[in-house]
Amino acid sequence: MSITIALAGNPNCGKTTMFNALTGSNQFVGNWPGVTVEKKEGRLKGHKDVSIMDLPGIYSLSPYTLEEVVARNYLLHESPDVILNLVDASNIERNLYLTTQLLELGLPVVIALNMMDVVKKNGDKIDTAKLSASLGCPVVETSAVRGEGCIAAAEKAAELARSGKNAVPQHTFCQSVETALSTIGDLVKDVVPQESARWFAIKLFERDEKVMEGFTLSADVKDRLESAIRVCEETMDDDSEGIITGERYEYISKLVGHCVRKGKTGLSTSDKIDRIVTNRWLALPIFAVVMTLVYYISVSTIGDIVTGFTNDTFFGEWISPAVENFLVGIGCADWLTGLIVEGIVGGVGAVIGFVPQMLVLFLMLCILEDCGYMARVAFIMDRIFRRFGLSGKSFIPMLIGSGCGVPGIMASRTIEQDRDRKMTIMTTTFIPCGAKMPIVALIAGAFFGGEWWVAPSAYFIGVAAIVVSGILLKKTKRFAGEPAPFVMELPPYHAPKAVNILRGTWERGWSFIKRAGTVIVLASIFVWFTSSFGFVDGHFTILTEDALAAINPTLLDDTTDFMDLSILATIGSAIAIIFQPLGFGNWQASVATFLGLVAKEEVVGCFGTLFGVAGDALELVDAGEFEALTPIAAAFGGSSLAAYSFLVFNLLCAPCFAAIGAIKREMNNAGWTLFAIAYQCVFAYACSLMVFQFGSLFLGGGFTVGTVAAIIVLIAMLYLLFRKGYQGEGSKLRAVDAVHA
Incomplete structure (x- = not known):
């Protein structure tokens, strides 16, 4: 059986x-x-x-x-x-x-x-x-x-x-309620299962809409049912749902008093800790310090050490040379050797090299979750989020989204109100997920000497984007109204269990590794092929010295990089103008940004394939040679500001295809999905524009057309932030059941 x-x-x-x-x-x-x-x-x-x-x-x-x-x-x-x-x-x-x-x-x-x-x-x-x-x-x-x-x-x-023994509920309610339930039970006894007749009677008493929809009752039965409910409501001076709630808690209170004996009076250890970590004034500074330490440890210290070994030794000295020597030894064609070594191994290796940093990050987050702190963070953030139109429940999807945006988006379904759920779906991916961490690590190492503050700043930029978006969207007709009430259980603090931590870390890390073995491999092959081939003087050819010499020997004397003649360069140059005002209007960064829609990890994978140095960025910076020698610095004009603008845009713009698919499933509407993606991209563009243009102005770059555009964007955003919100019907919220809340 x-x-x-x-x-x-x-x-x-x-x-x-x-x-x-x-x-x-x-x-x-x-x-x-x-x-x-x-x-x-x-x-x-x-x-x-x-x-x-x-x-x-x-x-x-x-x-x-x-x-x-x-x-x-x-x-x-x-x-x-x-x-x-x-x-x-x-x-x-x-x-x-x-x-x-x-x-x-x-x-x-x-x-x-x-x-x-x-x-x-x-x-x-x-x-x-x-x-x-x-x-x-x-x-x-x-x-x-x-x-x-x-x-x-x-x-x-x-x-x-x-x-085969079914449960028989031992609890009963007061006489008035039992009389009403008995009447209701007699009215529907022929249409409900006998073993669950009491449950159906209680739900009908509460006027549960979904239960009532499941029955086809005559008008006479409905009238008699409603009459029994009203008599009880008048007798007890409360609505039917409130009556059942009160009766349940009265029974539970007596039961607990009969079966439970409290050994200690006063505050528990968890309560004493909560008096500090959830304090109105200390909660946010503590949270900021905790998250800064998490990202500092995972990106700038332990994670940096392990990632350096993975990139420089494991891939740089062991894997890539071994694969290349093997392929050359068996007489493999040059183009196929390049595809495997530079395209697949180089592209995937540039991404996989950052897995240790992400595993350390996931490990730290799992420790915070398992010990009970992250439940407090949701409670803390509710105070802030409610001021800006979001419920504290919105933080839970965002917390989950720090591992991967897909489950984070799916977690939004716990939010009761449709408008709050849609807003959460649109803003959850602003929090840096595991796939975005390699971008953060690359920019931090390449342009900021591996400074510790870059990773935490990326996290808090995401939080700020959520807060600003909450204010903007709540003042529109579609999203107007009070956020849903938020109450959740706060589990007692306890020592994290190694099995739970390791399982959670592995599940998040394995999800990333699987993507590297599927989508990122295909994207890396595409990048290698389109960057290694191009049309030269009407000929489609591989971009090597021998091939170019056979077509036009004068090209070998030109200072133009061979890759500038590639298909990828042609495509990237056509779209680079879009990002010119943001400071990274070069074809390499433009292509990497668009490939980030396939998988955010592919931003770094693209740089790894194009320049072959993504995995060596930290080592070159430590040696003081990065800005002078690597093509990545040259592609950004050696500008740290342009690189940070690139980081901001890629953090806030539309997520990867998998997350977009999750948005489509949760929205269940093509129009809302397109609106969400458009909002994310426009918001990211506006933020990146202001970062670069105002940064350039403050650093003595002068007043330009781009500066004017940034000022207009800032004024428009301030107007939307401080204008009076929509005051129509949508802003009125019905009371939510106190017990459920």
């Missing part, structure tokens, strides 16, 4: 850690049918006949977000054999709200009382026997972060499923 266990629980209750502990590497990740919500499924370790279905983290079975709709539809329509409800024991009262709803579904339920290590550390005691008897279902103590009790809880769930 095959058993399916649905793993359900609140966000930040340790569900992902539990799922990983139960399934190990036996996981299958995809999307739920018809929606782009991630679907995780796996086999229970040691039990081939037991499947674990990881449901999205939810606070209740009320359909406010897409995650909650997916979870509820699965539980109602797919009918798993048993529900393993993960409850954060350190915040048991809030977590049991979902538990009471799950018990009403009539499915077998096992409660995994997680984070018991934290409870014991705090000196608290939970009588699991009393809790189990009161709820009417088995309760198993677990600590997912330590791997304690996880398998036992899953095995208990499988055992309960095989027994």
Whole structure:
């Protein structure tokens, strides 16, 4: 008999850690049918006949977000054999709200009382026997972060499923509510499953729109149903949804008082830490210091050392010469040798060389996430984001997007309001993702001597772009209105677990490496081919001395670089004029920018193929020879300002094709997708223009037409920032259910 266990629980209750502990590497990740919500499924370790279905983290079975709709539809329509409800024991009262709803579904339920290590550390005691008897279902103590009790809880769930015993909710509400529920139950008893009749009765009492849409009731039945609800509302002087909420919490409060004994009074260790790190005045400076250290360590110190070895020794001295010697030894054609060594190995190697820096960055971020700090950052940023029209929930996609923009964009679906979700999708990719870090590292090493401040400045430019965009967009009719309320669970601080950190680091890093082995290889081949061939005096030829001498010997005396005669140079020169006001109007930078739409990593890969020095940038700067000797510096006219302008544009412009595809899926509208891409590109162009033109003016470059254009752009942006926003109907927001928030 095959058993399916649905793993359900609140966000930040340790569900992902539990799922990983139960399934190990036996996981299958995809999307739920018809929606782009991630679907995780796996086999229970040691039990081939037991499947674990990881449901999205939810606070209740009320359909406010897409995650909650997916979870509820699965539980109602797919009918798993048993529900393993993960409850954060350190915040048991809030977590049991979902538990009471799950018990009403009539499915077998096992409660995994997680984070018991934290409870014991705090000196608290939970009588699991009393809790189990009161709820009417088995309760198993677990600590997912330590791997304690996880398998036992899953095995208990499988055992309960095989027994065929469904949960019978033990909790009841006050007499007025029970009378109304009884009336509703009698009205719909013929159209709802018997085992979940109470759940449907409660949802109809709450006037749940999605549940009511699923029934075809006569006008008489609807009137009688509404009459029963109104009588209860008048008796209790509250709306039906508020009544159920109050009744649930009253029951939970009594239950907790009966089963839980607090060992310590006063503030916990986590609370004491939070008094500092979430302090109104200290929170932002602490966050700025933490992120600066993260980028300093990952880009300028440890990451720099490992990247230097990868670029200079691994690829520069071992891989490339070995491949070239092998190909020459077997008599391979010169053009094929060039394609493999310079195109594939050189292009991909220039990108892969920065993998160590990104792995260190991902490692640092995973440590912050696992210890619980990043949950606080979302809370901290809510104070700022709400001032500029965004919810603190917008920071969560942006945090995820620091690894890769695609899952960051997909994470926006947790935001209830459509306008806030669209705005978050449009701005999430402003945060530098892992693919943009090689660009940051290259510019920092090539033009700023590897200065530590370049990488953190890139991160905070992204944050500033999000804030400015929030103000701009919120003052338009499409996005007007108050942001959605934001409340989330703050897990207690704990020591990061090595398994979780290494798994998260590897998953993010492997995603980058896979792209290097697919899309970037093809892009590198394209760059090598179009830069190695061209039309010379009407002849299509490879650009070598012998080939050019055969066509026109006078070209060999010319000071023009052979590559300037290439197909790529022709294409790049045609579009370079667009970027002239931004300071990098050369064909190499223009081509690299456009190839960045394929994959942001390919910006560095393109430089590696064109100049063959991308991996050596840091070494040359350390030797004090970079600006004088490398063609990259010459391509930017030796201007650090132009290089930084190039960096700003590539950080803020439209993301890679994969992220654009994610935008299309989440927007589900071609017009909105095009608008998002256009906004990102125009905003990036405006910022880069102001950086270069005002920077040139302050450095004594003189007043030019470009300066005038930058002043006009600045005035326009200031007008849009400080003008009065749209005050129509769209600016009015209905109150959101307090329990869900």
